[in-house]
Structures are given as C-alpha cells and as structure tokens.
Amino acid sequence: MTFKSVNPANGEILASFEEDVDYFSKIREAERTYNRWKTADIIERIRLTLNLANILEARKTELAKEISLEMGKTLKSATAEIEKCAVTAKYYCHVAEEQTRSVEINNYAHKAYYRYESQGGILAVMPWNFPYWQALRFAIPTILTGNVVLLKHAPNVFMSATTLEKLFMEAGFEQGVFQNLFVDIDKIESIVADPFIKGVTLTGSNLAGSSLASLAGKYLKKSVLELGGSDPFVVLADANIENAATFAVKSRFQNAGQTCIAAKRWIVVEEVYEEFLDNVSDKIKKLKAGDPFEADTDFGPVARLDLAEKIEGQIDYLVNKGAIKLISGVRKGCLLTPTLLELNRELSHSFTEELFGPVACIIKAKDTEEAIEIANETSFGLGASLWTQDLENGEKLLKKLNAGNVYLNSMVKSDASMPFGGINQSGYGRELGVYGLYEFCNVKSYIIEK
Numbered sequence: 001m002t003f004k005s006v007n008p009a010n011g012e013i014l015a016s017f018e019e020d021v022d023y024f025s026k027i028r029e030a031e032r033t034y035n036r037w038k039t040a041d042i043i044e045r046i047r048l049t050l051n052l053a054n055i056l057e058a059r060k061t062e063l064a065k066e067i068s069l070e071m072g073k074t075l076k077s078a079t080a081e082i083e084k085c086a087v088t089a090k091y092y093c094h095v096a097e098e099q100t101r102s103v104e105i106n107n108y109a110h111k112a113y114y115r116y117e118s119q120g121g122i123l124a125v126m127p128w129n130f131p132y133w134q135a136l137r138f139a140i141p142t143i144l145t146g147n148v149v150l151l152k153h154a155p156n157v158f159m160s161a162t163t164l165e166k167l168f169m170e171a172g173f174e175q176g177v178f179q180n181l182f183v184d185i186d187k188i189e190s191i192v193a194d195p196f197i198k199g200v201t202l203t204g205s206n207l208a209g210s211s212l213a214s215l216a217g218k219y220l221k222k223s224v225l226e227l228g229g230s231d232p233f234v235v236l237a238d239a240n241i242e243n244a245a246t247f248a249v250k251s252r253f254q255n256a257g258q259t260c261i262a263a264k265r266w267i268v269v270e271e272v273y274e275e276f277l278d279n280v281s282d283k284i285k286k287l288k289a290g291d292p293f294e295a296d297t298d299f300g301p302v303a304r305l306d307l308a309e310k311i312e313g314q315i316d317y318l319v320n321k322g323a324i325k326l327i328s329g330v331r332k333g334c335l336l337t338p339t340l341l342e343l344n345r346e347l348s349h350s351f352t353e354e355l356f357g358p359v360a361c362i363i364k365a366k367d368t369e370e371a372i373e374i375a376n377e378t379s380f381g382l383g384a385s386l387w388t389q390d391l392e393n394g395e396k397l398l399k400k401l402n403a404g405n406v407y408l409n410s411m412v413k414s415d416a417s418m419p420f421g422g423i424n425q426s427g428y429g430r431e432l433g434v435y436g437l438y439e440f441c442n443v444k445s446y447i448i449e450k
Contacts, residue, residue, distance in 0.1 A: 033176025
C-alpha cells in the first residue's frame with residue numbers, strides 16, 4: 001500500500017510512503033533498544049530531551065512550513081504548535097527527576113517504598129490535526145520514564161512523522177527509542193498483540209477509540225484514549241460579553257475548527273443572548289479563511305476533501321432537522337468559510353456527532369440552571385468553559401459541569417502542568433501533568449523486612 005501526503009490547499013501530492021512490510025523488525029529493534037534505555041539515568045534522558053527541545057525551537061519555522069503544507073493550518077498556528085512542544089519538553093525536563101523519585105511509606109515494614117518504573121514499548125495512534133503536539137505530548141513523558149515509543153501517525157501527515165523521528169536521532173536518542181510505523185489499520189491488532197507492546201494510546205474518533213480499546217482489552221494492555229468532544233461554552237448574564245465573544249470565536253475557529261477541545265456549543269442565557277450573538281456574528285464575518293501562508297489568514301483549509309464534504313453533510317442534516325443558518329459558509333475544495341447555526345435544546349441534545357470543522361452552534365438558555373443542564377446534555381465530556389464575573393459562584397458552577405477539564409473565563413486548552421483528558425465518550429486516562437509520566441509506568445511497591 002502507498003500512503004500519500006497531499007496539500008489540502010491545492011491538491012498537490014507532496015510525498016508518497018510505502019507501507020512497512022516487515023514492521024515487526026521495528027518492534028524488535030525497539031525491544032533491543034529498550035533493554036538499554038530502561039537503565040539509562042534520568043539525567044541522561046533529560047539531557048537528550050533538552051536537546052530535542054532546543055532543536056524544535058531552532059528549526060520551528062522550517063518545521064511549521066511542512067505542517068502547513070501537509071495539513072493546511074496557518075503558518076503562525078503551526079509555529080505556535082512547535083513552540084508549545086518545545087515548552088512542554090522543557091517543562092518535563094524540569095520536573096521529571098523529582099516526580100519519578102521513589103516514594104517512601106512509613107508503615108509496618110522495616111522499609112517500604114514505591115517507584116515508577118518503565119514497562120516497554122508503547123504504541124501511539126495519533127491524529128493529523130496537531131501532527132507534532134499530539135505525538136510529543138504523549139511521547140516526551142513516556143520516553144523520560146524509560147519506555148520506548150512506536151508511533152502510528154495519521155497517513156496524511158507521514159511527512160511530519162518522518163521528520164519527527166529524524167529530530168529524535170538528531171537530538172542524540174538511540175534508534176529505537178522513537179520510531180514510526182507506516183502501516184494501515186488492519187495491522188494494528190498484530191502490533192497490539194505483540195508481547196513487547198505494554199500499552200496503547202490513541203487520540204482520535206470515538207470509532208477508532210472503541211476499536212483500539214477492544215484490542216487492548218483482548219490482549220490485556222493498558223490503554224489511554226483522548227476522543228471527541230462537544231465542549232460547551234456557557235455565557236451567563238453577568239459575563240463580560242466582549243471578552244467572551246472574542247474567545248468563543250477564537251476557540252471555535254482556530255485550526256479551521258479541527259480541535260477536540262474547541263467551543264462547539266455556545267450556550268447563552270437569554271438575558272444577554274442578542275448582545276452576544278451580535279458580537280460573535282460581527283467577529284465571524286471578519287475572519288479570513290484562505291492561504292495558510294498569508295499572514296492575515298485566520299484559518300486555512302480542512303485537512304482532507306472527504307472531511308470537508310462530511311462537514312457539509314452535517315450542516316445540511318442539522319438544517320433539515322430545524323437548525324437556523326445565521327451565517328452561511330461556502331466550500332471550495334477543502335476550504336470552508338465559517339458557518340453559524342442556531343440550535344434549539346432538543347436538537348443540541350439529539351445530535352451526538354462531533355462537528356470537526358469551522359461550524360459554530362449557538363443555543364439559548366432561559367437562565368443559569370438551564371444553561372448548565374444543556375451543557376451536560378451530551379455523550380461527550382472533554383472540556384467546558386463558563387463565563388461570569390462572579391468568580392465565587394462561577395467556581396461552584398464549574399463543579400456541576402461534567403467534563404475532564406473545566407475553565408472559568410478562559411477557553412479550554414491543554415497545558416503541560418495539568419492533567420488532560422475526558423470522561424464518557426471523550427475517553428479515559430490522562431495525558432500531561434504528572435499523569436503524563438505515570439500512565440504507562442509500573443507503580444512497583446518494595447516492602448523490605450529484616
């Protein structure tokens with residue numbers, strides 16, 4: 001099988017990649033490398049990871065251009081992605097030694113402690129929307145704890161995946177610490193089944209997550225899933241409307257709406273509904289969708305033609321079910337201009353798909369209580385944000401929102417220092433924070449008696 005990287009802006013084929021015929025040889029190489037890497041001192045692992053961070057910083061413009069060509073995001077967005085990866089690598093280098101130390105327990109034993117120890121090879125199945133960030137936010141802490149990584153990236157970003165593996169080598173990592181697997185999904189079961197693979201992680205669709213979780217369960221492998229979202233963006237009567245509107249539009253339309261934690265449902269109490277609607281409508285009409293390499297472009301094309309066509313179909317479905325088009329987007333190839341839909345509560349509740357594109361949905365709530373109820377009427381549970389100038393009440397209301405990440409007066413975003421992940425159909429397990437280090441570790445207890 002041949003995989004192709006295609007520029008979504010013009011349809012140009014950028015590169016072709018042949019499927020790994022003997023992918024098990026890569027797994028065996030990873031196993032040989034692991035037997036040395038697991039004994040490397042944490043200081044050495046940190047040194048190499050800092051090298052990687054410095055290379056990312058030094059070559060961010062070059063790397064960002066490749067991302068923009070391959071999946072269509074703006075150059076400034078791609079540059080920010082590389083910068084975030086470098087910052088996250090440095091963060092883990094700063095905390096990894098302390099957070100992986102043995103923890104002593106004062107109990108009945110002469111001596112008792114537990115340690116976070118590596119397990120082996122971890123398979124990562126990653127999406128195309130953030131080609132570096134999605135891979136590295138998992139890989140960096142996982143490798144620092146002594147594991148090795150085998151990445152099955154999305155086929156449409158194999159150029160970025162290839163470059164990423166080269167960067168690890170350039171940083172001084174031994175071949176086998178981080179490797180790509182250029183395989184199709186029909187090979188995944190045999191990889192998961194391999195005894196050296198100790199865990200699997202996936203960021204992607206619910207269908208893909210369910211499939212991989214089933215395989216992980218079948219072969220008794222630890223799994224972490226970060227799946228779709230339909231994040232509520234709740235605006236209360238006392239919110240700063242200008243500020244809320246600014247971040248609503250930024251959150252929903254960045255990366256052409258191809259973000260799991262985008263503000264996909266704007267839920268606004270009726271007291272300020274018209275004011276908020278006027279504000280966001282004005283901001284949406286000023287957005288520029290177009291060439292990702294032009295400095296004034298707000299977002300570029302959707303990553304693939306089939307994805308653009310799917311979004312069109314979802315919009316048509318919602319309109320047929322009663323949604324009102326307040327702003328009508330148009331499609332030219334992979335490029336979609338913004339759409340704003342007004343939904344009623346029933347339609348918002350019944351539509352269980354993720355809208356992964358530049359489409360915003362706004363829903364009117366009669367009061368705060370109904371707004372919170374609507375926010376929770378979803379099968380997802382990744383992120384949620386709430387907007388109010390009453391910080392004390394706002395913090396109380398955050399506890400009522402069913403999500404893995406809740407934000408007050410801020411758009412949902414991932415941060416290296418905080419655990420990140422979802423509940424319900426948005427997955428399980430956590431990346432980032434200390435949990436990014438621990439998820440694929442053997443928490444090994446030592447009990448010593450005289």
